[in-house]
Amino acid sequence: MTFVIAWAALQLLQQPKARLTFLWTLALCGIAVSAVLLLFGEVDSFAGRSSVSGLNPIGLGRMAALGALLTGVAAVSTQGARRLSLLAVCGFTTYSAATTGSRGPILAAAIALLLATLVGRRSASRLTRAFGAGAVLTLGYALLTSTATDATARIFSDDSSGRTQLWSESLTVAREHPGGIGFGNLYGHITPPPWSLSTGYTEYSHNMLLEAAVEGGWVALAGLVLVLVISLKALVSQVTCPNGIAMLAVFVFSVANASVSSDLVGNRLMWVMIGAGLALRLRRLVPRLGRVHIDRRSRPPSPNELVAASPALFSRNVAGMRLTVAGTSPCPSRPCPGTALL
Known part of the structure; x- marks a missing residue:
């Protein structure tokens, strides 16, 4: 399924209008998820982390943070009353993402937004762009710290949910098995992390590069790094316009999320963005x-x-x-x- 998703993105996102429709769809879905979280969110089933109908709060937090990212990028690319309106929506979606207690999506959105601010090529000065990004981040921080929920406390806590130990042991396994241990076989090589009771015997490194190295070996790691670099280079070449900046920001957002949460198959947005970058590369080679x-x-x-x-x-x-x-x-x-x- 992941291969099909990446291939579909490669085929469908070659044209500028298709990429624009894709960005609009992501932004509207992110805003819609944020609204649903605030209107119908429940906090009982996930220890204070907001969710809807028992869905994983991490996925909901990613969508809400993605809405915050794209409205923030759009705000950086415009001015006047329109910018203020977009900043307000960005603050609203950031607040909604915070209620899920997921730190990765918020951090990924902040990194991607700062990158979009730095690479944006508009007539505004660098100081103006930096001020705009700082205002968005300050507003988001104020909203986060003002909410007295367990989810917000989790965001600013130093609890890594066992990831530090998991990453350390995964790195050791990767060094000891350069050919890989096979997909889905990590559980028998590590100390079971705190969430093993809920995930069963299928465990992964919660970092795409470590997972590729551990399960597929150094060759798989090299292949993943290669396609990431090719896609990144192709997307960077398109930052001469707001849509190109937004595509690059979504790519960075997806890769940052894949570096701290879920597995290679679960991070489907990253594969979509890899496909989008490869589509641009192929379009350059053979228009x-x-x-x-x-x-x-x-x-x-x-x-x-x-x-x-x-x-x-x-x-x-x-x-x-x-x-x-x-x-x-x-x-x-x-x-x-x-x-x-x-």
Whole structure:
């Protein structure tokens, strides 16, 4: 299923309009989950952590924090009354995420928002962008500290829920078994963590890189790092517009979450964003498959031929033959086509 999700993202998120629709969907779902949490949230079944219908508060917290991230990114990319409105929504969704008691999503959203603020290329000065990000984080902190719930106390506590010990033992296992121990076999190699009673015998490292190294070996770790770097590089190349900045922020958000919680399969948003980055990379290599032909002339094109050629025409000399690919530029210098995120 995870492979299908990543492949679908690779196929569907190649066009700017598709990525814009994707961002809108994430933002609206995050805001909707935040509203449901505040209106119908229950705090009994998870020791003070807000949930709805017994759902895992971590997943709900991720969606609410994602709504906070995208509204915050949109606020950084605009100004005036619209920015104030978006900041208000960002504060509301941050508060809602805090009620779940999940620290990872809030921290991941803060990191991604700071990154989006730093890479945003607008006419506003760096001081203005830094002030805007600081205002969002300050508002979120004030909302968190003002709530007298067990969930908020958990966020600011030093309880790691056994993750520190789990990470240490997982690192030892990875060093001792460079070929991996097989997927789902970690339980027999570590001291059972506090939550083992609820997860049974299927245990994982709660860190995507450690899990890949432990279960799949160093080769699996190298492969995961490779696709992450390729996707990150492709998404960084698109930060010339608000939508590109938002896509990069969601990528960072998903990777940060995958570094502290759930397993490789459970972090599906990360695989979606990997697929989105790979889609951009493939679009750069071959802008439009099916419009490729071989020109056997070994001489370079004349100036007149270059002028007459379409500006979207790319040429490359390979072993005395020029491979010509027709298509549009995958990394335009102008802003992304379509409407901005919000």
